[in-house]
Amino acid sequence: xxxxxxxxxxNLHTFLGMRESDVDLGHFFTNQVTDLRDVAVPTPFSGxxxxxxxxxxxxxxxxxxxxxxxxxxxxxxxxxKRVIIDIGTGAAYNCIDFFLLxxxxxxVINPEPTSIENAYYFLKSCIIRLLKMYINHFQLQNLVKVxxxxxxxxxxSIYSFLSEVISRDRHHADLLFRGLKRFRPCxxxxxxxxxxxxxxxxxxxxxxxxxxxxxxxxxxxxxxxxNVSVSLQDMTPYVRxxxxxxxxxxxxxxxxxxxxxxxxAAEIR
Amino acid sequence: xxxxxxxxxxxxxxxxxxxxPSASQQSIEQAYTVGKNAFEEDxxxxxxxxxxxxxxxxxxxxxxxxxxxxxxxxxRRYDVKILRIKSEADEDxxxxxxxxxxVIEDTDTGSRAAFWxxxxxxxxx
Numbered sequence: 192x193x194x195x196x197x198x199x200x201x202n203l204h205t206f207l208g209m210r211e212s213d214v215d216l217g218h219f220f221t222n223q224v225t226d227l228r229d230v231a232v233p234t235p236f237s238g239x240x241x242x243x244x245x246x247x248x249x250x251x252x253x254x255x256x257x258x259x260x261x262x263x264x265x266x267x268x269x270x271x272k273r274v275i276i277d278i279g280t281g282a283a284y285n286c287i288d289f290f291l292l293x294x295x296x297x298x299v300i301n302p303e304p305t306s307i308e309n310a311y312y313f314l315k316s317c318i319i320r321l322l323k324m325y326i327n328h329f330q331l332q333n334l335v336k337v338x339x340x341x342x343x344x345x346x347x348s349i350y351s352f353l354s355e356v357i358s359r360d361r362h363h364a365d366l367l368f369r370g371l372k373r374f375r376p377c378x379x380x381x382x383x384x385x386x387x388x389x390x391x392x393x394x395x396x397x398x399x400x401x402x403x404x405x406x407x408x409x410x411x412x413x414x415x416x417x418n419v420s421v422s423l424q425d426m427t428p429y430v431r432x433x434x435x436x437x438x439x440x441x442x443x444x445x446x447x448x449x450x451x452x453x454x455x456a457a458e459i460r
Numbered sequence: 461x462x463x464x465x466x467x468x469x470x471x472x473x474x475x476x477x478x479x480x481p482s483a484s485q486q487s488i489e490q491a492y493t494v495g496k497n498a499f500e501e502d503x504x505x506x507x508x509x510x511x512x513x514x515x516x517x518x519x520x521x522x523x524x525x526x527x528x529x530x531x532x533x534x535x536r537r538y539d540v541k542i543l544r545i546k547s548e549a550d551e552d553x554x555x556x557x558x559x560x561x562x563v564i565e566d567t568d569t570g571s572r573a574a575f576w577x578x579x580x581x582x583x584x585x
Contacts, residue, residue, distance in 0.1 A: 308508030350467060394498035394505035400478055401468050401518065402509055 192231060194242040194266065196289050197279035198254055201244020207234050208426040209241065217245030219265075220258050227265035236428075254285055263292055280309065282316040290317060290376070291324075295452060297377045297410065302388040307395070310378075314403055318349055318371065322356075325370045331363050349403050368404075375406050377452070379445060383412040410448050413441045468518045472542050473525035476518075481539065485530065492526040 195203040195216070204212065212232050218224040219242075231240040266274060278289045290296040290313075298313065300306045319338065326334045337355055357364040380392045392409035399407040416438045422429040430439045466475065474481050477491040498505045499519040506515050528534045 302504060304504055304507045307504050311507075311509040390494075390497050391503075391505055393494045394503055397478060397494055397498040398505050398509060401471075401476075402514075 192240045192242065192269065192274045193234075194274060194276045195244035196262075196276045196285075197244060198285060199279050201246075203277050204241060204243050205426060206423070206428065207236070207241065208428075209234060209243075212243050215243040215245045216262075217247050219262070220245070220254070227262070228269070259285055259288060263288065266292065282313050284320070287313075287317050287320045291321060291374070295375060295377045295408070295449070297379060297449070299379045299381050301382050302380055302384070302391050307391075310395075311403075314376065314399065314405070314407075315349060317374070317376070318403065318405065319352075321371060321374055322367055325367050329363065329366065331360065333360055334363065334367075353404060371405060375408055377408045377410045377449070379410050380412040382415040384415050388412065408452070410445045411441055413438055413445075468514070468521060471521070473529055473538060474542075476521045476525045477529065481542075483529075488526070488529050492522065492530070495522040496526075 193203055193207075195201040197203070198216075201216075204210070209232075214224055214230045214232065216230060219227055219230045224230050227242065231242050233239075234241050266276070276289050276293055278286045280286070296317075298310050300310045323338050326338055334356060337352070337359060353364070353368065356367060378392055378395060380388060383389050383391070389412050392412055396407045396409050399405060414437050416429075416433075416436060418433055418436070419429050419438070422432050425432070430442060433439055468476060474483070477483075477488060477495055479487050479491045483491070496519070497503055499510075499515050499522060501515070510518070528538050
């Protein structure tokens, strides 16, 4: 099942060649449909259903906390083992929480400074959010202030933040650190052109391990291909039109790695 | 398990290359190539996360680590050195909060006495 949780700009249906639909996430959020499964519509592809994003983006892009929790609760209750959630860009709480809910969360970047910078901002935000969740869960009141300061002071590194947590409460810092180690996001480098672009993924894994104290798993690079744009204009999935291309092989290899990857999901509260 | 958060300058050569101490020469070379690519000036991998000074320092550490670990004689000497440092660091593990716990002889005497008492019991039965 695909869920288009890019709440500010849903367009997954376009990639699948689907135009109108009677139901979408908007119906679910406004309680016109009570069960998320009833919003899932069949796609032209066997075995694949889609929960469409709503056209009323002004409403969903600023989704309130309770509606987000409702969506998360319904997603977690799905019997389907394979749910793919497409989230938007940026480090809004909605994006971060859907990312943390996923097992694994997959970051897709382009080999460009802007994209890499955003990826690091996003990962840092996820780490702080995750720590905040654990702190709330274990009711570590003495650490709440440290986290609030970190959220306000973006110039501080994760290292200095964790060091401060350790100095204040070593026992619980150990607990938080173990929780953090369970967060193992994945990385895909899209639109790779040069050898240097191909080396970017492993290099970022190396940098993240040293500076963000988490393990990032590199799934692979997808080479750039002008035909992607052609497929989009035809509103047909690229892999259907180009089953033997390098891009399709790269995607198949990444899908294979995801299939065998199993780690405990982060708990969303 | 104790918590282990280290700055890059506090990491040993294996940690800086992100390989286990049992790593083969080939793994060390591969790790060096990846590390060097990551922290070179024109690499995008550190963009937005690592400042210039940190990047240069980390790259120097990677070069230093490779020079040592890629030469068997130097590596052997380094291994002996880090094993010693590690045992000293363990003495300072953070959970050791009082000096009383360092009185190992008392513990040994206690365990030795318990051992003999168990042995006596065994022979009696």
